Amino acid sequence: MFRAALGYLSGAMHLSNEFLLQCAKRYGTPIYVYNGDLILQRYRELFEFIPWPKLRVLYAMKANYNPAILTLLGEQGAGIDAVSPAEIVLALKCGYQENQILFTANNLTAREMHVAHALGVLFNIDTLSTIDRFGRIFPGSDLCLRFNPNVVAGDNAKVQTAGEASKFGILLSELSTVKNLVKTHDLRIVGLHIHTGSGIKNPRKSLKAMQNLLEIATPENFPDLQFIDFGGGLAVPYHPEEERIDYASFGKNIAALFGTFCENYGRELGLYLEPGKYIVAESGYLLMEVTSLKNNQERRFANTDSGFPHLIRPVLYDAYHHIVNLSNPHGSLRTYDICGNICESGDCFASGRSMPKIREEDILAVQNAGAYCYSMGGLYNLRAMPAEILTLNGKERMVRRSSSEEELVESILAECL
Numbered sequence: 001m002f003r004a005a006l007g008y009l010s011g012a013m014h015l016s017n018e019f020l021l022q023c024a025k026r027y028g029t030p031i032y033v034y035n036g037d038l039i040l041q042r043y044r045e046l047f048e049f050i051p052w053p054k055l056r057v058l059y060a061m062k063a064n065y066n067p068a069i070l071t072l073l074g075e076q077g078a079g080i081d082a083v084s085p086a087e088i089v090l091a092l093k094c095g096y097q098e099n100q101i102l103f104t105a106n107n108l109t110a111r112e113m114h115v116a117h118a119l120g121v122l123f124n125i126d127t128l129s130t131i132d133r134f135g136r137i138f139p140g141s142d143l144c145l146r147f148n149p150n151v152v153a154g155d156n157a158k159v160q161t162a163g164e165a166s167k168f169g170i171l172l173s174e175l176s177t178v179k180n181l182v183k184t185h186d187l188r189i190v191g192l193h194i195h196t197g198s199g200i201k202n203p204r205k206s207l208k209a210m211q212n213l214l215e216i217a218t219p220e221n222f223p224d225l226q227f228i229d230f231g232g233g234l235a236v237p238y239h240p241e242e243e244r245i246d247y248a249s250f251g252k253n254i255a256a257l258f259g260t261f262c263e264n265y266g267r268e269l270g271l272y273l274e275p276g277k278y279i280v281a282e283s284g285y286l287l288m289e290v291t292s293l294k295n296n297q298e299r300r301f302a303n304t305d306s307g308f309p310h311l312i313r314p315v316l317y318d319a320y321h322h323i324v325n326l327s328n329p330h331g332s333l334r335t336y337d338i339c340g341n342i343c344e345s346g347d348c349f350a351s352g353r354s355m356p357k358i359r360e361e362d363i364l365a366v367q368n369a370g371a372y373c374y375s376m377g378g379l380y381n382l383r384a385m386p387a388e389i390l391t392l393n394g395k396e397r398m399v400r401r402s403s404s405e406e407e408l409v410e411s412i413l414a415e416c417l
């Protein structure tokens with residue numbers, strides 16, 4: 001064990017270059033490193049920003065399902081937004097209680113419905129025919145309903161999960177059909193839910209989506225409500241020059257809106273949020289080594305020992321991830337394509353990026369790699385996923401190891417018939 005030297009950058013706690021370099025040296029690359037103290041800070045500050053006594057934060061574990069992170073947040077009293085039966089099982093194994101987990105399933109099969117129901121969690125359903133099926137199989141159950149708030153927001157089209165072009169949610173105009181289904185199957189609607197999109201940079205859009213949901217959340221339509229869940233979508237800066245959203249004032253606006261709503265509803269309800277990115281994105285770094293440099297015509301390539309199966313967001317979403325040359329942070333600036341080791345030309349973490357001079361064997365850190373990076377990973381080209389390190393209170397520990405080539409092949413053969 002060695003101590004994690006914590007530095008400050010852009011007002012947020014970041015792990016220092018020296019510490020990250022020590023991690024790369026000690027554990028090898030590619031490797032993920034997460035700053036547990038920052039995860040805790042992001043979780044806790046939500047309670048300062050949103051002054052509502054019945055605020056609950058359900059961590060969207062799809063963002064990063066490492067059990068050590070789940071346990072860390074569980075110890076703080078977080079709940080879980082789960083989207084598959086296996087996510088529920090993992091959350092339960094990490095110490096969460098059934099009543100701390102909300103199951104928001106897309107395209108739910110009958111089998112998954114039975115599995116999740118046996119696990120004892122509350123369902124959040126967003127499709128009329130699925131409500132009907134659920135009601136026929138489990139009449140008289142409690143249920144949460146996901147509506148489409150008819151607002152388009154999110155940092156790219158692939159993660160905008162509301163509005164006319166989205167496959168998610170029950171349309172607000174389908175309210176009367178929903179009420180009929182609820183009555184037919186004697187369901188008790190205890191919660192209403194929206195998730196408008198990921199990385200929403202305009203808080204006014206989030207507030208509008210909340211207002212749209214609250215308009216239908218009347219005691220006449222839904223007399224048994226215990227909570228309203230406004231989903232995830234809280235954005236964090238990915239570019240060093242991007243400004244942080246003022247969540248303190250956004251939080252006050254949410255609480256004021258919700259306070260007025262609860263007065264009209266006649267009861268103080270729970271206000272739930274389901275952030276993933278906000279809690280873990282900034283905590284993570286993917287460290288990789290530059291294996292070769294190459295000049296092709298005009299372009300200068302810095303090729304690394306990682307690739308898009310380890311961190312797919314730039315390839316999938318054209319997402320910007322800031323990359324730091326830990327080994328030569330003050331070198332003279334040059335322009336690089338920083339590429340992976342996968343057999344596809346598109347396998348690039350950054351193109352035309354101005355960076356301090358890169359040399360072979362330099363260690364690069366891809367920042368904001370805590371959310372939707374490891375969890376979206378895969379084994380394309382059969383290179384194992386990197387190990388994961390978590391730092392907490394100035395100490396680091398490996399919380400998931402990588403696999404050797406032999407182990408990787410053995411696990412494939414074991415599944416193949």
Ligand SMILES: Cc1ncc(COP(=O)(O)O)c(C=O)c1O
Pocket residue numbers: 060063081104195197198199231232233234274275276277278371
């Ligand atoms: C239903 C639901 N809730 C919460 C989230 C978390 O979103 P974010 O990580 O942007 O906060 C997602 C992300 O896809 C989601 O689908």
